[in-house]
Amino acid sequence: MDFALLDVQKRMGTYATDDEIGTLDVTQEDPQALPVARIAVTSPEYADLDELFGAIDTLVKPRLEALDGVASAEIEGDAEKEIRVILDPYLLEAFGLTDSTVVQQIQQANQDVSGGRIEESDQSYQVKGMGRLTDITEIENLIVGQRAGAAAEGSSAAEAGAGAGTAAGAATEPELRVPVYVKDVGRVILEYAERVTIVRLNGVECLGIAIYKEADASTVSVVQTVLTDIEQLRLDLPNVGFTVVENQARFIEAAVQEVEEAAFYGALLAVGVLFLFLRSITVTMVIGLAIPVSILATFTLMYFQNLTLNIMTLGGLALGAGMLVDNAIVVIENIYRRLELGADPYEAAAKGASDVGVAILASTLTTVSVFLPIVYVQGLVGELFEEQAWTVVFSLLSSLIVAMTVVPMIASRLLRQKSSDGKPKQRRLYRAGLSLALDHKLVVCVLIVISAGVTFQLALAIPMEFIPREDQGLFNVDVALPEGSRLEMTDRVAERVGSMIQELGSADVATVYSRSGQDPARVTNVTNPSGPNRTNLSVALSTGPRRSIAEMVEAIDRELAEIPDLEAKYELQETALQGVLGAEAAPLQLEIIGDDLDTLRRLTAEVGALIEELPAVYNVRTSFQGGQPEIDLNLQDDVVAAFGLTPQSLIADLERRLTGEVAGELSKDQRSRDIRVGFEDVTLNELRSIRIDTAEGAVLTLGDIADPRTVEGPREILREDQRRIGRISGYLV
Incomplete structure (x- = not known):
């Protein structure tokens, strides 16, 4: 996969030099890049979120990123203020200035310059010009131009009245110039930058910290380290609350614990079955000792193979728990037979093991040959089952060695010579049952056919899925508003939906953590897009007796169905493994391929409508559904060319007018804030009246040279x- 990625990057690298392309990134999708934990940060102590953001950014974030295994700790909520210089276009025109002039003056005044070096005696001095801006007042009092002063105008008038007594060629005094400050052409304020994400915990706006682990780090160890440091942070920052809302390690630990318990109970049941049939504590103990000894030997081989204890390796041990005693049973049975024939314990142990050595070797290698080829399988299946195959192979080889060495040794010490009774009770019962079956062949065949038919019918009734979904007490609600909805409106809907979930869940809901807007963890995820019109609510249910997730989702869906223009999708909290297997993608996807875009759009809408009528499918979406509203500027080419304008210069001027331009940073109290120079926000009705200056000095409006639609x-x-492809996707009930 790495070579394929490099090939694609080389091919796409030629397009990166195109002037119309800002950035071109070719990345490989990695489910491990998802955050392993999310922590909500709240505090009533700070006046606003900007102060809390500063504390988290300077105190908490560097500390968490310094922990072993933590790649980064990203702050969610972007509640950071910037310094905005809001210019008045009429005042700029009155003073003969432009916004570009203001930006240049701020940039020139906000820099440190080197003035060379002075050497005197034995000392050398570096000369520096310190010009960094440190306060908003300095920006307001920054000189950006000059104008004629009133005193100069008055003196000029007086001199004109007394001009009769003055020589015609006399020299005039220089004109008095008055500086123009930033505060003369606009206002400087400190306000929140344009936000792309708003985070809430139980309806209260807060900040979030997403913890990302390093590629080779263990999820469990990283999360445990982070949680330990969070406990220390609670002591260091008593006025700041830290709430863990997502924890991937919890699911992994629960899964590993379940597999460990399954392996333990499996081994215990295997020993119990042995005792049931062997009816001897001594023999059962000899065979039972083969299980822990074989597992210890398996751990040794796993260590040299660089395998870890995870779900797959523990599953391999659980799978091999029953097979670990197979070889030991064969060896101990043959030793027991030798003892019944009169051999002493040492001779019975030696000859009993040697008699069946070739047989159990062939049996073990046969089973090993089934699992070993899985090690060489490539792709997703190989990544999933390689470690499990190695574990099963190691456990079987260990059981073979234990059966040929440890079991005979223990048997020679614990077992004693016995005589055969010839006709034990078990043999009489077995012969009686066998004779009964052979005397009624037809009845036995009919019972077999009936059993096979019932089994087949039961198999058809069992639901089938690739990866089972379980109720882990955490699910997500993805809510989408119509394309073009503002982030503030999406946040209000998220707050309303969150409070509704808490009211419906009551004591069953522990926390509701919402992220509205752009989610960095889902930017490259095509199946789960993010944007200002989308919000994701992570609902954590309380521990103990409660309603199931299915019941909660059913109750929530009934309420959300009454809200117009709202689309909701429900997902169980899934691990990176389920992301690799595609569990996050819509299970139903249909693609229509064609060249005519209008026909493709029509067929996609018709097929989507038909699928939406199916009762087993919900959240049906098409790739043509709900596009982002845009404003197309239909430029009048003749007018644009007549005034010496170009589309590129027009777009650049329009971008500065609508979004502003960052003129630098202001550093204070260990924080840096952007200085953005721009104008007042423009409404849709004011778009046509935006002023356009030409190189010849003509003044136009956008409506004179374009027709916005x-x-x-x-x-x-x-x-x-x-x-081109038209895609229809849907989720199954």
Whole structure:
């Protein structure tokens, strides 16, 4: 996969030099890149979230990133203020200035310059010009231009009145110039930057910390280390609350514990079955000792193979727990037979093991030959089952060695010579049952056919799925509003939905953690897009007796169905393994391939409508559904060319007018804030009246050279083999 990624990057690298392409990234999807833990941070002590953001950014974030195995700790919520210089276009025009002039003056005043070096006696001095801005007041009092002063105008008038007594060629005094400050052409304020994410915990706006682990680090160990440090942070910052809302290690630990318990009970049941049939505590103990000894030997081989104790390796041990005693049973049975024939314990142990050595070797290697080829399987199956195959192979080889060495040794010490009674009770019962079956062949055949038919019917009734889903007490509600919805509106809906979930769940709901807007963890996830019109609510249920997730989802869905223009999707909390297996993607996906875009759009809508009528399918979406509203500027090419304008310069001027331009940073109290120079927010009705200056000095408006029209852009553009695709996706009930 790495070579394929490099090949794609080389091919796509030629397009990165295109001027119309800002950035071109080719990355490999990695479910391990998802955060292993999320922590909500709240505090009533700080006046606003900006102060809390500063404390987290300077105190908590560096500390967590310094922990072993932690790759990064990303702050969610981006509640950070910036310094905005809001210019007045009329004042700029009155003073003969432009926004570019203001940006240049701020940039020139906000830098440190080196003035060379002075050497005197034995000392050398570095000359520096310290010009960094440190306060908003300094920005307001920054000189950005000059204008004619009132005193100069008055003196000029007086001189004109007394001009009769003055020589015509006399020199005039220089004109008095008055500086123009930033505060003269606009206002400087400190306010929140344009937010892309809003985070809430139980309806209260807060910040979040997403913990990402290093590629080769253990999820469990990283999360445990982070949680330990969080406990210390609670002591160091008593006024700040830390709430763990997502914990991937909890699911892994629970799964590993279940597998460990299954392996233990499996080994215990195997020993119990042995005692039931052998009816001898001594023989059962000899065979039972083969299980822990074989497992210890398996651990040794796993260590040299660099295998870890995880779900797959422990599953291999649980799978091999019953097979570990197979070889020991064969050896001990033959030793027991030798003892009944009169041999002494040492001779019975030696000859009993040697008699069946070739047979159990062939049997073990036969089983090993089934699992060993899995080690060489490539792709997803190989990644999943390679460690399990190695574990089973190691356990079987260990059981063979234990059966040929440890079992005969213990048997020679514990077993004693016995005589055969010839006709034990078990043999009489077995012969009686066998004779009964042979005397009624037809009845036996009919029972076999009936049993096979019942088994087949029961197999058809069992639900089938790739990865089982279980109620782990945590599920997500993905809510989507119509494309183009603002983040503030999405946040209000998220707050309303969160409070509704808490009311419906009552004591069953522990926490509701919502993330509205752009989610960095889901930017590259095509199946779960994020944006200002989407919010994700992570609902954690309380421990102990409670309603199931299915019951909670049913109650929530009934309420959300009454909210218009709202689409909801429900997902169980899933691990990175389920992400690798595609459990996060919609299970029902249909693609229509064609060249005509209009026909493709129509067929996709018709097929989507038919699928939506099926009762077993919900959340049906198409790739043409709900595009982002856009404003297309239909430029008048003749007018643009007549005034010496270009589309590139127009777009650049328009971008500065709408979003502003960052002129630098202001550093204070160990924090850096952007200085953004721009204008007041423009409404849709004011778009046509935006001023456009030409190189010849002409003043135009955007409406003079363009015809803005609101259209619906595509939500996504899909291609396969260079052909357009219309995709329909849906979720099964």
